[in-house]
Amino acid sequence: MKKKFSFKRYIAPLALVGALACQDLEEKPQGFVSTDNFYATIEQGEAALTASMNALWEAWAPGYSYGYGNFIYDDQLLDGDMVIPSDFGGSLWDQHYKALNNVNGVLRAIKRGNFEGIAQDEIDGLEAQARFLRAYNYFALVRLFGDLPLITEDTPDPVISPIRQRTPIADVYELIVSDFQYAVETLPQSWPGAPGKPAKAAAKGLLAKVYLTMATSPLNKTENYAKARDMAADLMDDGTNSLIENVGDVFKPENKYGPEVMWGFNSTSDDPATDAHIWTPEIMDGWGDASIDPTWSDEWLKTPEPRQDAYLILEFDGTPYTEFDEQRPFVRKFTVPYISQDEYENGQTTANLPIIRYADVLLIYAEAANMANGSPTPEAYEAINQVRRRAHNLPINTPDASVDLSGLSKDQFDDAVIQERNVELSFEYDRWFDIIRKRLLVKINTLPHPDYLPNITDDDYLYPIPTYDARILGSQNPGYTSE
Template sequence: MKKDILYSTKTIVMLLLMVAVFSCQSLEEVPEGISTPQNFYATTAQCEAAYAGSMNALFFTWGGYQGIPSFPDGQFEGTTLDFGSTSFNELWTWHYKAIANINAVLKAVKSGSLAGNSQEAIDGVVAQGRFLRAFNYFTLVRLYGKIPYITEDTPDVVLTPLTAASRLEISTVYDLLQADLTFAMDHLGDFDAATPGKPNKWVAKGYLAKVYLTRATAPLSQTDYYAKARDMADDVITKGPYKLLPAFSDVFKTANNRSTEIMFAFHTTSETPYMPGNSWAPSEMDGWSGGPVKIYWASNIYPEQPRKHNYLLLDFTSDIYDPAAPLINWSKSADGVPYIGKYNMPNLTYDQQVGGGDAGIEMKLLRFADILLIYAEAANMAAGAPTQLAVDRLNMIIDRANAGTGKEPKATLAMSKLDFDQKVIDERSYELCFENDRYFDVLRKRILQKVNLPDNAQGYDENDYLLPIPALDARAIGQNPGFE
């Protein structure tokens, strides 16, 4: 032990002598190998890598939005309105984790980490962060109502804990996320097919249209936002680079993951592969029975048309490993329920369906079809009656769904405002099913009990329009009504 101490002492003396010899030289250097927010987020590429990491907080191997949350939206079989204090708590955690990652970048950039870059490049990085932050808060405010809006300027929540006063009014949250989206719209670049996962100004405009439409409906019901939603959606439709694919059967094929209809999505990589295709399939397809479709909705509500047989899995092989096996209807299957067709054959190849590896399914977050439907709803409500352009754009969706069969009646100019509005909401239910969109329509249109009838509306009350805040955070900031 004494030898070790003596050796260390001699070493320190030698180091001090070396320092004395070179004392005239500057020693103010950043230590190599030590990463801090200030020296890590020193390039735009490093900032964008961190933003990708924020998306990984929402979409990670075998978790997050890889499995669509089974909200009680009237489309998932086996859901319930008997919410408990832990129902969907993971969503709160995912989104605030993503926001923390985003704010770390924005704070570093504000502190000068990108000094030396052009102001345009810096604004572009900030715009990406503010878009992603708004994207996360838009989900949170719709699910939880009054929430804390943590930014890069918020004091450290460990040193300065949040309180009940940290929860902002819903309208204030919308004001803040709109400001983030507006900055993003003004400073993001144009569409670039080479970087499909990177937000651009048109994606920001698309989400602004969606935010405006949501503000116009419950719980805020600020109806002047209908016109704003209409005009923003129209800008994307008439000037943006996106378009509706001619055939609905092409939208969800894995070969078309980067089509011109997809505006924003979770793009998988080899580091974060998607779950195997059979995770969504019935037993006869060697599936794991994930994503069963509500029987009543599939049988009694969804119109009988060609689109239905692509978006829903209703008839399928009785043995996926036997090419000669006959097709059976879901009612004759072992599981006795339909399944989500969007994430099964023929949208997947046979190898993707049964291979047991990454199926390559791109989970959509915003499609051009949604923008057409936003326009139709907002234009009708702003004008007090359907306009010709609203009818035409809604019928673009219906015509594609019918594929020349005329099975579903088209919208007409003779419809009343309320009838046309119902037609749009129904069409959103059919076209955007199982894309993590329907539940938000259910919330803003206040139809939660209705869509869960006749069989799983037990336990419903008005408090079900908000989810419970996780207990640990609720102790600091308060709980939503009905879960105290």
């Protein structure tokens, strides 16, 4: 299996012996490469940023490419019984900090002035990409683990001087917001010839999501609802992105870089993601690793809509899912027909996993506008209704009473938005983050899985700190042990 490009640093040792004894030892050795001077070109810096994403997305690696198991306790995936072990989710901790090591190396080089002779706007563009990625990594980590070791370009080498304290959640968010704000101000509208790189719209979308998350648990700083609304509105108004009109086209290869998908994990034919077989049933020669909880899909399927066939495998070659060996639907988003049959048979999927897309932004706006206003505004209704119309393959901008929401209270509308996020963003690793920020574990398990309820406590809204790091830090999240 072909591996992704990995950017490694080599430090060449110097042996000053015998023949060098009469050399001028004050002469700077031109061939010496150290951690202080390694990054000297934009290409080297961007290679390090590519390596940071590689840490999260390499095929069969413990990040997100084969990462559904890290989100097994949402209500979409099978067998998440809410008995969370004390070593759960540690691979995400490790991979995000590996990514941050690469990102901080680039930011450190910029701060030290390594990029001599390069135009300032190019350096600023590199810094914006790095700060965008740092914000993204910390946004994932702080939601999953709470208080964090906060490592930046100014932090002494944590290997030599281990960090022995965790930074409070609110302070981590200060860095996240600052980094995303810089990215919003500095990133270009697009990167011609490099569509996988983060651009301004992705920074706006993720910053809106950060504000929305800060308005909910655990911070509950409700003043951020207005900030989330306004940032999402700014993105909606600038016209850079839009919904794909046909719901069956959202995940087609020709649409993987827009106009709906604003940024995500990137796969190519020579750099594929983990085999699509993990998402498919035995009847498709699949492995069914990422199995859907049938209680979740049964609830959604009570009201039929075209989006269900677009996002779920409900039949294969005329056989309905009720006659599959597993007797449940599977995930279609990242498999055929959204990759070629040849790719599927060869185990080389070029499907991308979205991290932020325009449907998400519309739903962020709808939720934030309703909460900031105290009731759903006409604009909030229109935002969610555009997503609902597209789900039924109706004209997106034309009101349709058959699917449009109306006449809801603040709480009813909020529930409707969260449910719309549940199905629209399904299996994109987004559901767990909604569950924890809205504190939904008891609510979503009461009817389908009452046997899970004794296993649920407030401690379950954070994953455990990996044992080794918890011992160094001298603290563990409540409800877990570090033994």
